[in-house]
Amino acid sequence: MHIAEKGEADVQVILFLHGFPELWYSWRHQMLALSSIGYRAIAPDLQGYGDTEAPGSITSYTCLHIVGDQVPLMDSWCRAGGTSHSLAVLQKPGKIEAEIDRCSAKEVLKRMLTSRKPGPPCWATENPFGLHPVTLPAWFSKEDLDYYAAKFNKSGFTGGIKEYVDSGDFKKDVPLLEEIVGMEDVGHFINQERAEQVNTLIYDSINKF
Numbered sequence: 448m449h450i451a452e453k454g455e456a457d458v459q460v461i462l463f464l465h466g467f468p469e470l471w472y473s474w475r476h477q478m479l480a481l482s483s484i485g486y487r488a489i490a491p492d493l494q495g496y497g498d499t500e501a502p503g504s505i506t507s508y509t510c511l512h513i514v515g516d517q518v519p520l521m522d523s524w525c526r527a528g529g530t531s532h533s534l535a536v537l538q539k540p541g542k543i544e545a546e547i548d549r550c551s552a553k554e555v556l557k558r559m560l561t562s563r564k565p566g567p568p569c570w571a572t573e574n575p576f577g578l579h580p581v582t583l584p585a586w587f588s589k590e591d592l593d594y595y596a597a598k599f600n601k602s603g604f605t606g607g608i609k610e611y612v613d614s615g616d617f618k619k620d621v622p623l624l625e626e627i628v629g630m631e632d633v634g635h636f637i638n639q640e641r642a643e644q645v646n647t648l649i650y651d652s653i654n655k656f
């Protein structure tokens with residue numbers, strides 16, 4: 448498993464877990480901000496993404512597998528004296544991959560990551576990544592896009608998609624949820640678009656423990 452880390456050893460650990468189609472890199476702003484105020488920030492490429500291996504079986508991408516990958520990672524930090532806080536269906540197998548293959552990884556990512564529709568990403572049944580012009584927003588640079596594209600050109604999108612196809616029943620409430628924060632005029636990837644605001648919300652939340 449590929450893991451990015453930032454911050455001093457023997458301090459509280461914050462584990463950042465990305466979604467689709469993202470990488471550890473999605474949390475770069477939060478990792479820099481929170482490590483600068485005394486936390487150890489850890490962000491893995493989840494199974495099937497970036498520089499982490501991608502098992503072939505669709506049954507290897509359940510929520511239990513994803514959580515199971517993180518348990519030994521966090522255990523190793525807890526044994527070292529730190530404590531931790533965690534942050535926490537696409538179409539039939541093969542169909543969305545075929546649509547992705549019609550475009551380059553860079554074009555697909557550009558359309559997904561800059562979508563202005565709130566909520567989970569949704570696409571049309573036919574030609575969901577149609578080649579209409581897309582302008583990168585101020586919060587997502589060409590260098591950011593190049594990094595994502597290089598990693599997904601290497602790993603493909605299939606591993607990440609399997610996570611959604613076989614995610615199972617993941618409808619339980621978050622036990623420690625205290626409030627829901629809404630943001631206006633923001634897209635799906637708010638931790639990048641509103642980095643400073645999200646950094647503050649994360650810090651305020653974990654600082655209660």
